[in-house]
Each structure stands twice: as C-alpha cells, then as structure tokens.
C-alpha cells in the first residue's frame with residue numbers, strides 16, 4: 466500500500482527507530498508499504514521513519530544499479546560497519562520535495578543487515594560504492610533520526626531551508 470510520506474519538519478523524522486526483533490506480519494507489511502511508496506514516488510530509497518513507523522527497516526531501489534527495473538531491496542537492522550574515501554554528489558529526499566544539494570559522504574560503505582528475501586531474513590554484508598553507497602548511508606541516517614540537511618553548515622542550512630519553504634509556499638498558493 467502506498468503510504469503518505471512524512472515531510473520535514475514532521476517530528477518522526479528526528480526519532481531513532483528501534484531494531485526489528487522478529488519477522489512478523491507488521492514487519493512484512495511495513496516492507497511492502499516501503500517498496501510500494503518508494504516506487505510511487507520514484508525514490509531511490511525510503512526509510513520506515515518517512516512513512517511514520519519507528520522500526521529499523523529501509524528500502525532501496527536496487528534496479529537503478531542493476532538495470533533490473535523492478536528490483537527493490539529491503540534491509541532490516543542495517544548498519545554501516547566500515548566506510549572509506551570521499552564523494553560529493555547531489556542528494557534529494559522524499560521528505561524534502563524539491564530540495565537538492567551536494568552532500569559529501571564516504572565513497573565506499575560496508576553495510577551489515579538482514580535482507581528480506583522471499584519472506585525470510587538473510588544476513589548480508591554489502592560492499593557498496595558511489596550512488597548505491599550514498600543511498601544506503603542516506604537511508605540508514607533516517608532510521609537514526611539524521612537528515613541530509615545535517616551535513617550543511619548551519620548558515621547554509623538556514624538559507625537552504627528558507628528557500629525551500631518559500632518554494633513550497635509558492636506551490637501551495639497556485
């Protein structure tokens with residue numbers, strides 16, 4: 466089911482999500498909703514916080530990297546266990562529609578997680594680089610209550626948020 470995406474400054478975006486302890490109906494439904502909502506909004510990734518659920522579950526549009534169009538990846542309790550290098554690229558976020566800016570992140574990230582495959586949780590260790598690493602890090606930040614605007618210098622953050630809110634107001638008034 467496509468769910469409503471929470472928009473900043475919804476307080477749920479600042480909460481730390483709790484770990485999944487068992488695979489149950491709630492987690493399976495959440496996983497499905499994350500994927501449906503991510504595809505509906507053409508996002509590269511989505512975290513549980515963004516649809517108002519505080520469980521450590523993220524979805525990534527893996528098709529972007531594999532070329533298999535409908536391929537989504539659902540990771541449970543993901544954590545970055547190693548990172549290396551540096552990479553600057555433009556980022557957006559479904560919780561900040563229309564707000565894009567450059568974010569510096571490690572180029573390579575090793576992520577440990579339980580991957581949901583055919584209704585089962587499989588332990589995985591993913592070594593990701595470039596955009597894939599960026600998406601994983603962005604989504605893992607979300608379940609820790611961290612947002613991409615946190616990487617901006619305070620002055621820059623205030624300016625960007627002011628411009629973004631102004632844009633949103635314009636859109637609402639037409």
Ligand code: ZN
Nearest residue numbers: 557558559560
């Ligand atoms: Zn985001």
